[in-house]
Amino acid sequence: LPEGSTPPRFVSNPDGVLETDTENELNRILLYTKVDLGIETRLVVVNHVKDANVESFTFALFDNFEHNENMLIIVLAYQDHGVRLEIGRNLERYISETECQEMLNKVLIPYLREDNPDEGLIRLIEGIYYRVQDKQGKK
Numbered sequence: 001l002p003e004g005s006t007p008p009r010f011v012s013n014p015d016g017v018l019e020t021d022t023e024n025e026l027n028r029i030l031l032y033t034k035v036d037l038g039i040e041t042r043l044v045v046v047n048h049v050k051d052a053n054v055e056s057f058t059f060a061l062f063d064n065f066e067h068n069e070n071m072l073i074i075v076l077a078y079q080d081h082g083v084r085l086e087i088g089r090n091l092e093r094y095i096s097e098t099e100c101q102e103m104l105n106k107v108l109i110p111y112l113r114e115d116n117p118d119e120g121l122i123r124l125i126e127g128i129y130y131r132v133q134d135k136q137g138k139k
Contacts, residue, residue: 007031015047017078022118029125033072037132039091040065041072043121047079054082062086072128078117083108094135095128103127 010030011023018026030041042061049057058075065071069090076083085100107127111120 008034010034010041010043012042012044015045015078017045017047017076018118018121022122025122026125029122029129033125033129033132036138037129037136038070039072039132040070041074041125043125044073044075045117045121046075046077049075049077049080049082054080054084058084058086074121074124076117076121078112081112083112091132094132099131100128103131 007027008031009027011018011026013023026043030043033039033041044061052060054075054077057077058073061075062068062071062073069088071086071088072091073086074083075085083104085097085104087095087097087100103124108120108124111117111123
């Protein structure tokens with residue numbers, strides 16, 4: 001995962017699934033998410049998760065962060081057709097796992113079916129941002 005870069009990077013796209021412009025846009029949105037809402041997000045987009053399933057990979061990644069109470073981890077294994085999202089304990093008061101799953105199903109999955117992960121991930125991240133912003137009472 002990207003760490004300590006300037007400008008900050010929150011997206012890991014080692015297999016080049018996403019376009020460079022999309023990766024830059026997602027990093028921009030996730031910076032606002034961190035600054036405005038206090039959510040530390042990591043988005044990992046790969047073709048395959050080797051020697052693990054997406055769920056266990058995402059949980060291990062999430063567990064790797066010592067202070068993960070305000071974290072959001074999203075892993076998309078594009079060619080495996082797997083996606084998983086983990087949220088920190090403090091974020092659950094603003095967005096539940098059920099709401100996250102609904103957003104995956106209603107926002108991201110239709111774009112993935114159209115072979116458009118770039119647009120799907122942008123819409124998903126924007127949706128999460130606006131939902132948490134609304135529940136935090138920030139506009």
